[in-house]
Amino acid sequence: MTHGLAGDPPDPAGRAPGASVVASGATIALTGISKRFGATQALDDISLELRPGEVHGLVGENGAGKSTLVKILAGVYRPDSGSILVDGAPREISDPGTARSLGISVVHQEPRLFPDLSVAENVYLADPPSGRLGSVSWREMRRLSAALFDELDVRIDVTAPARGLSMADQQLVEIAKALSIDARVLVLDEPTASLSAHEVDRLFSIVERTRDRGVVVLFVSHRLDEIFRICDVATVFRDGRSIVTERISELTTADLVRHMVGRSVSLFPKADAHIGETLLEARGLARAGEFRDISFEVHAGEIVGLAGLVGAGRTEIARVLFGITQRTAGEVLLKGEPVRFASPSEALRAGVAYVPEDRHQDGLVLDFSIADNVTLPILPRLFPRLFVRRSTERALAQRYVDQLRVRTTGVDQLASALSGGNQQKVVLAKWLATEPLVLLLDEPTRGVDIGAKVEVHRIISDLASSGLGIVLISSDLPEALAMSDRIIVLHEGRITAEIPRDRATEEAVMFAATGQNPEDGVAEVPPDGR
Amino acid sequence: MSAQGLPGAAPTIDQDGPATSRIGVGRRLAGLMRWEVLLLGILVALILVGTSLSKVFLSGANFANLTSAIGEVAIMALPMTLIIITGEIDLSVESMAGLAGAVLGWLWAAGVPLQIGIPMVLCVGIMGGLLNGLLVSRAALPSLVVTLGTLALFRGLANVVLGPRAISDFPSWFTGFGFGNVPGTSIPWTLAVFAVLAIVFVAVTHRTWLGRWVFATGKNKDASRYSGIRVDRVKLVLFAISGLIAALAGVLLAARFSSARADNGTGLTLTVVTIVVLGGVDINGGKGTIIGVILAAAVLAVLQSALRLSGISSEYQGVAVGLLLIVSVIAPQIARQTRTLLVRAAMGRHSPAGPNAPGEVVGR
Ligand SMILES: Nc1ncnc2c1ncn2[C@@H]1O[C@H](COP(=O)(O)OP(=O)(O)OP(=O)(O)O)[C@@H](O)[C@H]1O
Ligand SMILES: [Mg+2]
Numbered sequence: 023m024t025h026g027l028a029g030d031p032p033d034p035a036g037r038a039p040g041a042s043v044v045a046s047g048a049t050i051a052l053t054g055i056s057k058r059f060g061a062t063q064a065l066d067d068i069s070l071e072l073r074p075g076e077v078h079g080l081v082g083e084n085g086a087g088k089s090t091l092v093k094i095l096a097g098v099y100r101p102d103s104g105s106i107l108v109d110g111a112p113r114e115i116s117d118p119g120t121a122r123s124l125g126i127s128v129v130h131q132e133p134r135l136f137p138d139l140s141v142a143e144n145v146y147l148a149d150p151p152s153g154r155l156g157s158v159s160w161r162e163m164r165r166l167s168a169a170l171f172d173e174l175d176v177r178i179d180v181t182a183p184a185r186g187l188s189m190a191d192q193q194l195v196e197i198a199k200a201l202s203i204d205a206r207v208l209v210l211d212e213p214t215a216s217l218s219a220h221e222v223d224r225l226f227s228i229v230e231r232t233r234d235r236g237v238v239v240l241f242v243s244h245r246l247d248e249i250f251r252i253c254d255v256a257t258v259f260r261d262g263r264s265i266v267t268e269r270i271s272e273l274t275t276a277d278l279v280r281h282m283v284g285r286s287v288s289l290f291p292k293a294d295a296h297i298g299e300t301l302l303e304a305r306g307l308a309r310a311g312e313f314r315d316i317s318f319e320v321h322a323g324e325i326v327g328l329a330g331l332v333g334a335g336r337t338e339i340a341r342v343l344f345g346i347t348q349r350t351a352g353e354v355l356l357k358g359e360p361v362r363f364a365s366p367s368e369a370l371r372a373g374v375a376y377v378p379e380d381r382h383q384d385g386l387v388l389d390f391s392i393a394d395n396v397t398l399p400i401l402p403r404l405f406p407r408l409f410v411r412r413s414t415e416r417a418l419a420q421r422y423v424d425q426l427r428v429r430t431t432g433v434d435q436l437a438s439a440l441s442g443g444n445q446q447k448v449v450l451a452k453w454l455a456t457e458p459l460v461l462l463l464d465e466p467t468r469g470v471d472i473g474a475k476v477e478v479h480r481i482i483s484d485l486a487s488s489g490l491g492i493v494l495i496s497s498d499l500p501e502a503l504a505m506s507d508r509i510i511v512l513h514e515g516r517i518t519a520e521i522p523r524d525r526a527t528e529e530a531v532m533f534a535a536t537g538q539n540p541e542d543g544v545a546e547v548p549p550d551g552r
Numbered sequence: 553m554s555a556q557g558l559p560g561a562a563p564t565i566d567q568d569g570p571a572t573s574r575i576g577v578g579r580r581l582a583g584l585m586r587w588e589v590l591l592l593g594i595l596v597a598l599i600l601v602g603t604s605l606s607k608v609f610l611s612g613a614n615f616a617n618l619t620s621a622i623g624e625v626a627i628m629a630l631p632m633t634l635i636i637i638t639g640e641i642d643l644s645v646e647s648m649a650g651l652a653g654a655v656l657g658w659l660w661a662a663g664v665p666l667q668i669g670i671p672m673v674l675c676v677g678i679m680g681g682l683l684n685g686l687l688v689s690r691a692a693l694p695s696l697v698v699t700l701g702t703l704a705l706f707r708g709l710a711n712v713v714l715g716p717r718a719i720s721d722f723p724s725w726f727t728g729f730g731f732g733n734v735p736g737t738s739i740p741w742t743l744a745v746f747a748v749l750a751i752v753f754v755a756v757t758h759r760t761w762l763g764r765w766v767f768a769t770g771k772n773k774d775a776s777r778y779s780g781i782r783v784d785r786v787k788l789v790l791f792a793i794s795g796l797i798a799a800l801a802g803v804l805l806a807a808r809f810s811s812a813r814a815d816n817g818t819g820l821t822l823t824v825v826t827i828v829v830l831g832g833v834d835i836n837g838g839k840g841t842i843i844g845v846i847l848a849a850a851v852l853a854v855l856q857s858a859l860r861l862s863g864i865s866s867e868y869q870g871v872a873v874g875l876l877l878i879v880s881v882i883a884p885q886i887a888r889q890t891r892t893l894l895v896r897a898a899m900g901r902h903s904p905a906g907p908n909a910p911g912e913v914v915g916r
Binding site for chain 2: 344346365366367369370371376378383384385386387388389390394398399401402405408409410452
């Protein structure tokens with residue numbers, strides 16, 4: 023309990039009180055860190071100690087200041103006040119280069135790769151392995167990065183350009199990049215947000231090994247089960263302040279949630295909806311190189327979960343249904359009528375909406391305000407006489423901002439100034455505002471905090487009850503299980519199981535997702551619709 | 553590629569954040585650094601200089617002179633602004649203007665009345681623009697290359713249509729468009745046409761969602777497409793409009809010169825682009841205002857007139873336009889940096905660490 027409370031200010035030498043602790047010493051001690059963006063106090067007098075051999079969890083609602091702290095450690099931002107001690111010596115982390123030279127290795131919340139460089143080049147960009155004469159050794163680079171991905175058990179072509187990688191793969195490349203440095207401090211800002219259980223397992227075993235080598239690990243996540251699995255200590259942020267730091271063994275999920283949101287939250291209020299007519303039907307759908315033989319139906323009032331490992335083809339299916347890419351075989355029926363959408367605009371007009379997984383690339387115009395983003399897909403419908411009325415737009419956006427509890431200075435704030443989770447809420451608002459018939463959700467709660475997640479689930483459930491057909495793609499298995507009326511499991515582009523709600527368990531889904539034969543009690547493929 | 557993807561780089565962040573009272577003074581100074589305000593200041597200064605150079609400067613005759621000389625170029629700058637905001641460019645406008653004049657002359661010489669000839673020529677403009685637009689949006693070719701090609705193609709066609717001839721026996725009501733004023737006023741026809749178009753462009757660009765689509769396309773093509781904006785269609789339409797307006801400019805040129813020749817309009821594209829960039833439109837797309845471009849056109853017109861009145865030869869005037877183009881690319885950059893510095897100084901913050909400029913991220 024007394025273990026290095028973040029609130030305890032270290033003495034001037036940077037040592038925390040407590041004799042036994044002094045021996046090992048905090049590798050990184052932050053004292054009184056504050057950071058302000060215009061009207062937003064992102065961090066307010068934060069003190070935190072990160073010790074070797076510990077995984078330190080950092081949790082808090084969207085916009086609580088977690089990423090801001092991470093960016094201060096990474097040398098991206100400089101604090102307005104406060105000091106940072108590294109091994110007891112005060113340091114200015116004035117730029118990312120300094121952070122790296124101090125042995126601080128960071129995975130940021132949003133992957134940022136060079137699309138035209140190969141995966142291996144992205145991994146070793148900062149610090150390429152040198153061959154003879156100090157030139158870059160490309161072969162060594164490829165070998166080393168391939169070994170890194172092997173360790174993560176990720177199949178990825180390290181010579182292929184980064185362009186076109188899925189969200190999860192981009193995240194894995196960033197993780198490999200952070201692991202490629204022999205770091206003393208490993209900072210992970212929501213590294214698992216788009217990973218499925220299998221990749222998370224691998225990541226965690228690496229993190230554990232890294233920790234046991236005496237590396238300091240800071241781990242940010244909204245998935246509280248992960249915090250309990252991997253962390254030794256956890257700190258809770260609320261509104262830019264550090265609320266509590268506690269050994270994980272002293273905490274319960276309920277404690278964490280209470281500290282985060284200041285109230286208790288009950289999970290997943292999925293209502294039983296009346297299941298009506300068939301809205302969307304895929305028959306033998308295929309796209310060369312991505313998936314094949316995909317047949318399923320989505321009925322009014324129904325939430326159909328698509329589960330599977332990273333790379334199973336879930337996003338690819340959604341992209342074909344939304345008209346971004348074209349199928350190479352099979353057919354799609356909307357309310358019994360065969361359809362083929364040449365573009366998203368046709369899909370939208372027919373009543374199919376898609377919440378994309380990559381909010382920076384596909385979800386938002388970062389340089390637009392919240393209001394402009396929310397109304398972007400519905401402008402012609404909202405203003406049939408061409409002229410835009412700001413007040414209408416702002417009122418509409420405000421409604422969603424309130425409902426989803428977006429932490430913002432107002433609907434005129436640029437989307438780029440929002441925290442990751444709040445950006446995700448704006449993406450959701452934008453597609454909810456299209457009022458579709460069929461809603462395809464791709465990782466709708468990626469990076470969304472637990473309170474807002476419940477709200478999102480309530481909205482999804484309400485939408486289903488009001489007669490929408492919903493396809494839910496989620497790497498968060500508990501979420502998929504709790505929300506879906508039926509789960510379709512994919513493995514390498516094919517359906518391996520279709521499991522009704524009452525028989526859906528984590529084991530059953532994981533079994534099918536890894537391509538093993540479904541256990542008894544699980545419907546065999548191919549399903550006959552219903 | 554921008555520095556965005558460098559290791560350790562943070563996600564796109566606006567370093568400045570929203571305004572607060574704490575940073576009031578710096579903000580207000582920074583607000584004054586708005587490019588349009590600067591342009592207005594330059595314009596006023598140039599007019600003062602011009603007036604001190606010569607008494608003729610502010611006379612009605614010089615005004616007519618000055619506006620008609622820039623008229624066609626300014627008209628073509630309007631659609632060019634939107635095209636550049638989407639991240640494309642149309643270099644072929646001067647040749648389209650030449651082709652339009654040539655076809656009009658040929659039709660007139662063949663006995664087709666202008667009332668029929670002009671609409672036909674405008675259709676030629678739309679078709680040429682559609683050709684550009686289809687190559688850019690459907691064939692996914694870079695507009696720089698496509699319109700460099702059609703720059704040569706349209707000029708070549710103009711030569712084929714008219715050869716070395718000059719058609720100059722147009723009726724006086726037509727040439728009056730080039731020289732004369734709107735009846736009962738001292739407003740030159742070209743200026744009147746420009747004014748009407750400018751109002752339409754300001755309204756469409758900044759007040760309707762069509763304009764919003766243009767900006768969205770320039771800022772994030774993928775997110776726009778996912779939002780149901782037919783990015784290809786937006787570009788296609790803009791190129792078609794650009795062709796139409798270039799043809800209109802060609803007709804006005806023929807009227808002002810009282811002659812249609814295959815080489816009408818040669819060299820104007822450079823001036824058009826200069827105006828757009830001087831107007832503060834980001835050559836990389838996504839940012840800009842029509843007002844800025846209108847001001848830039850005025851600045852250029854006044855500058856040229858002042859140079860002419862002070863007896864500087866046309867060669868040196870060309871040099872001046874070239875310099876202006878370079879300065880106008882650099883200056884907004886400097887203005888932006890000064891602005892950031894001012895804001896930062898007012899907030900008592902140090903320079904940011906690490907590259908934070910928005911830029912390209914991995915796409916599919
Ligand atoms: N560049 C910026 N300009 C203005 N405000 C900013 C900027 N960066 C962050 N903020 C604000 O600071 C607060 C903290 O943001 P931060 O990204 O640290 O949150 P977070 O805890 O990481 O949230 P999430 O869980 O959503 O990722 C938010 O309210 C955000 O809007
Ligand atoms: Mg964050």
